[in-house]
Amino acid sequence: MSVFSENIKHLRAQLQVSQQSVADSLKISRGRYAKYEDGSNEPPIDILIKMSKFHRISVDLLLTVNIRKYPLDEILALPDNRIVLPVSVDSKGENKIEIVPHKASMGYLNGYSDPEYIEGLQSLSLPFLRNGKYRAFPVTGDSMPPFNDGTFIVGKYVESFSDLKNGTPYIFITQNEGITYKRFQGASEKSVKVSPDNEFYEPYEISKSQILEMWEFSCSINTREFSLKKNDDLSPKEVYILLKKEIDLLKTELHARKEQ
Structure with a gap:
């Protein structure tokens, strides 16, 4: 047998x-x-x-x-006890890189462990990416500079938290945030500390139990013309965060003066 x-x-x-x-x-x-x-x-x-x-x-x-x-x-409980990460190849023997589309990015949370869903995604091949499993994820929001909406980040699958490297950017697939691009800053027993590349946002921690997948940054594919953002061209969310930081700083200074 x-x-x-x-x-x-x-x-x-x-x-x-x-x-x-x-x-x-x-x-x-x-x-x-x-x-x-x-x-x-x-x-x-x-x-x-x-x-x-x-x-x-x-x-x-x-x-x-x-x-x-x-x-x-x-x-x-094994982290690699998965059925959706075979290294498939195209007719030329190159790795097939599945592309998670922008419109269906949230659907990935439901389909990431479904082989039929993964097989239904479009794919591409990049000859310079070998020796691993790769997948392309869409960029959304304003916390991923210098990447704009319309960019795809290609990540290499990471099996365990011990493989994460300090200062390296990753795509984290989490139950709360979905697809998020953050830089790894360290880990504790129950969580990982990450930071956005956008300086307007503070570092924070993600519970390990919330993380479904981790993909190390390998390259990016920009599908739209890149435009430089002027310093005075801030989004409403960035203006709010900037003002909040200024107000918090003023409160701290006033409190310090009262104690003197």
Whole structure:
């Protein structure tokens, strides 16, 4: 029997369910499923993905790791226990870089772990980006200078928090903010400290439990003409932040004078 057949047999035993129950969830016959467990047949990719979703175990782990040797709860907590990050290539053998469109950027929060969603994204290839998994994300808002709306930032997938490098910019996919581009400034046990490149915004912390994905900056693609922003051409939000800082500074000075 293969590692895969032993794995799915073990996982079913852990769930304490019958072959028929698993087969019903996969929408196949019990006889067909039984052949996967005894190793006489191998499932096609669509069934393999369904099994991965059913057990919440990545395809890579199902196929290559003897999961009977490890506690199931630890396997489920692995940061790379993912099913959406295979390094796919185009007809020329170049890495395919999926492009998350501007209009559907928030939809990425719902689709990032869905292989069908990822496969449906448009893609491009950049020959100078190799040895990793890359994805292109849209720039929005005013906290990502010098990138304007219409720019795509291409990031390289980062598996764990220990791989983050101080001072390096990343695309963080979080449950609260969605897609956000920030510079990593350090980490504690439960959070990471980040700072926007826009000096009008203060550094802040993101709970590690809120972070779904991390992508290290690799390059950017600008789809619109770059325009220099004049110092007096501030957005209303920037004006508000600037005034707030000035008011806070005045309050601090007044308080210090009263204590003298």
